[in-house]
Amino acid sequence: MTTISDPPKQQFRLSMLLYDTRYRSATIQVLAMFFFMLLAAWLISNTVQNLANLGKPISFGFFSDPSSYDINQRLLEYTSRDSHLRAALIGLLNTLVVAVLGCITATVIGVLVGVLRLSNNWLVARIMTFYVEMFRNIPVLLWIVFAMAILIESLPSPRDFRGDTPSATMDLFDTVAVTNRGVYIPEPLFSRSLGDVHLLGDSSLRFDVSLDLIAILVVLGCSIYAMRKVSARANRIQEQTGERPTIWYIELGILCVPMLILLVILGFHLGYPALKGFNFSGGIHLRNSLIALWLALSLYTAAFIAEIVRGGILAVSKGQSEAAAALGLRPGKIMRLVILPQALRMIIPPMISNYLNLTKNSSLAIAVGYMDITGTLGGITMNQTGRELECVLLLMLVYLTISLCISGVMNWYNKRVKLVER
Amino acid sequence: MSDTHAETVTFVRDTMLPEKEPPLSTVGAIGWVRDNLFSGVLNSILTILSLGFIYYVLSGILPWVFQSVWNADSLTECREIMVATWGDTHGHACWGVIKDRWLQLFYGFYPPYPAHPDANFGSAPDGHWWPAYFRPNLALILLIGAMIPVLFSGAPRKLLYLTAAYPFILPWLLWGGSVWVPLMVAAGFAIGYFAYVLVDRSMSSLMATIAAVLLAILWWVFAVGPVSGALHSILNIGIAPVQSREFGGYMLAIILGVVAIGCSLPLGILMALGRQSDLFIVKTLCVGFIEFIRGVPLITLLFVASLLLNYFLPPGTNFDLILRVMIMMTLFAAAYMAEVIRGGLAALPKGQYEGADSLGLNYWQAQRLIIMPQALKISIPGIVNTFIGIFKDTTLVSIIGLFDVIGLASAIRADTAWNGIYWELFAFIGALFFVVCFSMSRYSMYLERKLRTGHR
Missing domain, CATH: 1.10.3720.10 (MetI-like)
Structure with a gap:
């Protein structure tokens, strides 16, 4: 901005609000604020008037009414007699489930494809390029409905598993059943279970916490703590004597033995899905809608992540890998110790923004009938109660909160990496 | 000069040898294949796996795409033709649906004939021999024309006039109606421009900008509707909405x-x-x-x-x-x-x-x-x-x-x-x-x- 070294001595005149750079910015800001307030006031007064005309003032009372619709894929226990609030909570959890699952698989596939795109093997690199271009240039909604169609149309129905000579068989040593009604996988069961703790009594937000899970987590935590102690001791010895004691079998023992003992005490076994009547029962039932959404979102996002990974690796200057090779490191170690740590700084921020995109794209669940927060709060609840304003605003608020949390993580990471930089 | 030296060096080449071709296995197609596909054990395995994968995918997709039915009006008809031709209905596309729809x-x-609500694509009403699909088509062609001077610097600069006019042509072609509405909306920009030029001469450019924006907005809000309505009643030029x-x-x-x-x-x-x-x-x-x-x-x-x-x-x-x-x-x-x-x-x-x-x-x-x-x-x-x-x-x-x-x-x-x-x-x-x-x-x-x- 321009600065005037010798301020003019004349009196303040009204035209200086426009022509004097010292005042002009204030004028512009006041005007901007004024117009913004005017716009906001206009919108709000319109809304109030419209709502009054329709006779439905803003209220969130409908949340305690019974929802009277069913949600087939859920983490917490829920019936159609539960409230709309509980339905929204189930939906939110479903959104998070598909987002987390999708992020994990998208990262795995994306990193693999990104590295393979740089492969020396011409054919492999071309196949990966083809994959990336296919998924990046076709709308994700099309991939989602396509995945759903594949699951419904091309998989065997549970009926095909019956009879003496069934036309379909279960996979992975008869533990997983892939049918056109969904995938049935084994579930962990405890014959001497510690039971559950019911939290928050009878409210809409009630949930059960499995004591078995807590026990497992506690034991796991203790094991990891002990492992770090052992590893710290090994480091100390290495620093003093220059020789590192072999500790991997101690660490393995610390990790596995207590866990195995605990699992035996709890009577851990797997419950396998089995054909009963016209359908499978037992095991965990992953619905088609979840699988289709998960598959399509992770393959789609993986294409973007692959490009990011490739770009990040290419951005590390060639001298780095040459220097590492000159030190005598093997290609695998060059990648792990020299290239990746530097590339990660470049890769992680856009990667997180892709996680954010995946989470937002999971709202397309509504196209395949997966009951995420858009399907419950922004779908059936909204249609049943006719409270569009409240539902859509809340829906936006929920997504905004998730997004801001994720960008908070990203900013924190960016700050941390910046400190490492010179 | 020592004798030993003269004895050990018996031959000194004083001309260059002619250059030889590089070995056949490192140049041309063979060299390329060796470098890019079979440079090591792992690479060779990857290549063979990829070839297998490509074969698997193509053997599924290519017959589906090319051994297909184009002339059918329904899926059942498609399947009948498939059974008659290949003996099964699997692995054959039915492109009839694309041809049909x-x-x-x-x-x-x-609507193919927007002026005649009852006419469909099959039966053209009297006096119309082409359907209104030419309107979106023309809009698309003009769009390409309007984009060319923006996208490629070598294109004729005159096309920029089309680019400027395009925002008014597009809605008119698609939604139809009187030609005066888009013209009058465009006139708003002209009014703003003239206001800017006139005020800029007598006062500052800031005042000119404000005057131009205000006048244009006033024109659009209050004048466009009545003026274009009046013009429309005088001279009725338009296409069916x-x-x-x-x-x-x-x-x-x-x-x-x-x-x-x-x-x-x-x-x-x-x-x-x-x-x-x-x-x-x-x-x-x-x-x-x-x-x-x-x-x-x-x-x-x-x-x-x-x-x-x-x-x-x-x-x-x-x-x-x-x-x-x-x-x-x-x-x-x-x-x-x-x-x-x-x-x-x-x-x-x-x-x-x-x-x-x-x-x-x-x-x-x-x-x-x-x-x-x-x-x-x-x-x-x-x-x-x-x-x-x-x-x-x-x-x-x-x-x-x-x-x-x-x-x-x-x-x-x-x-x-x-x-x-x-x-x-x-x-x-x-x-x-x-x-x-x-x-x-x-x-x-x-x-x-x-x-x-x-x-x-």
């Missing part, structure tokens, strides 16, 4: 994409500048808007367009859904565009801003002549990616009940004749989007190469 997939329910609810198909995706892309770039630039500015309130407003839009999924904004916008506007306003969707998609695209351009602005060295200041340029001059050309150049890949993203996201309108290609695919499947047809429709729709998005990304690569003016 391609008009619908491209144009949705756009088409309702927006009849828009659909791939045409809808292109319209929404073009409008959102065209409007979001200037809006995005403004918001990026606002976000970078020193003015606290302007900056806060821009940041709040951008982060809000980027934090919510597009589908919730489309819900706002289809359900809530009527609450926010004065009672009784009811303007059409496509327009509302266009507004929301533009805002959505603009927020992403603003972030991309902000990245470009941030990547410019500070010396560029200081250099512009030291030349005595004011803010807008500096932006126009120094900052923006460089910032936009840096952000081209990001801008094109946003374009591609927006174009793909236009498919989401099928969720709020508009009949874009994906919505039409379900509608076609709901028809008894084509009940149960999936893959042909998906393949067709995917190909439509792939062609456009892929060309966009290739164009951005071309532009990047062309604008790389050194530094490397």
Whole structure:
């Protein structure tokens, strides 16, 4: 901005609000604020008037009414007699489930494809390029409905598993059943279970916490703590004597033995899905809608992540890998110790923004009938109660909160990496 | 001279040997294959696995694509033909559905003869020999013409007039109606321009800008309706109007994409500048808007367009859904565009801003002549990616009940004749989007190469 070294001595005149750079910015800001307030006031007064005309003032009372619709894929226990609030909570959890699952698989596939795109093997690199271009240039909604169609149309129905000579068989040593009604996988069961703790009594937000899970987590935590102690001791010895004691079998023992003992005490076994009547029962039932959404979102996002990974690796200057090779490191170690740590700084921020995109794209669940927060709060609840304003605003608020949390993580990471930089 | 030396060196070559060809196994096709496909054990295994994979995929897809039925009016007929020809119904595409419904997939329910509501595509009313599909087609051709001078610097500059006129031609061609409305809207810009020129002579340029904007807005709000109505009653020139609810198909995706892309770039630039500015309130407003839009999924904004916008506007306003969707998609695209351009602005060295200041340029001059050309150049890949993203996201309108290609695919499947047809429709729709998005990304690569003016 321009600065005037010798301020003019004349009196303040009204035209200086426009022509004097010292005042002009204030004028512009006041005007901007004024117009913004005017716009906001206009919108709000319109809304109030419209709502009054329709006779439905803003209220969130409908949340305690019974929802009277069913949600087939859920983490917490829920019936159609539960409230709309509980339905929204189930939906939110479903959104998070598909987002987390999708992020994990998208990262795995994306990193693999990104590295393979740089492969020396011409054919492999071309196949990966083809994959990336296919998924990046076709709308994700099309991939989602396509995945759903594949699951419904091309998989065997549970009926095909019956009879003496069934036309379909279960996979992975008869533990997983892939049918056109969904995938049935084994579930962990405890014959001497510690039971559950019911939290928050009878409210809409009630949930059960499995004591078995807590026990497992506690034991796991203790094991990891002990492992770090052992590893710290090994480091100390290495620093003093220059020789590192072999500790991997101690660490393995610390990790596995207590866990195995605990699992035996709890009577851990797997419950396998089995054909009963016209359908499978037992095991965990992953619905088609979840699988289709998960598959399509992770393959789609993986294409973007692959490009990011490739770009990040290419951005590390060639001298780095040459220097590492000159030190005598093997290609695998060059990648792990020299290239990746530097590339990660470049890769992680856009990667997180892709996680954010995946989470937002999971709202397309509504196209395949997966009951995420858009399907419950922004779908059936909204249609049943006719409270569009409240539902859509809340829906936006929920997504905004998730997004801001994720960008908070990203900013924190960016700050941390910046400190490492010179 | 020692004798030993003379004895040991018995032969000294004093001419060059002729150069030999490199071994056959390291050059040409064989060398290339050895280098790129079979350079090691692992590489060879990967190559063989990939070949197997490619064979597996192609052996499934190619027969499906090419051993297919084109001439059929329903899926049952398709299957009968397949059984008669190949003996089974699996592994053969039924492209009959595309042949039967391609008009619908491209144009949705756009009326072929809008002046005659009862006429359908098969039966042309008297005096009409071509259907109104020429209107979207012409709009597309003009669009390409209008884009050429923007996209390629070698194109004739005169085409820029078409570019300037295009925003008025597009709605008129698609929605139809009196020719006077777009002309009068365009006249608003002319009025603004003349007001600017006149006031600029007598007063400052700031006053001229304010006067121009005010006059143009007054003209659009109060004069366009009556004046064009009067002109229409004097001289009735126009084409038959088409309702927006009849828009659909791939045409809808292109319209929404073009409008959102065209409007979001200037809006995005403004918001990026606002976000970078020193003015606290302007900056806060821009940041709040951008982060809000980027934090919510597009589908919730489309819900706002289809359900809530009527609450926010004065009672009784009811303007059409496509327009509302266009507004929301533009805002959505603009927020992403603003972030991309902000990245470009941030990547410019500070010396560029200081250099512009030291030349005595004011803010807008500096932006126009120094900052923006460089910032936009840096952000081209990001801008094109946003374009591609927006174009793909236009498919989401099928969720709020508009009949874009994906919505039409379900509608076609709901028809008894084509009940149960999936893959042909998906393949067709995917190909439509792939062609456009892929060309966009290739164009951005071309532009990047062309604008790389050194530094490397």
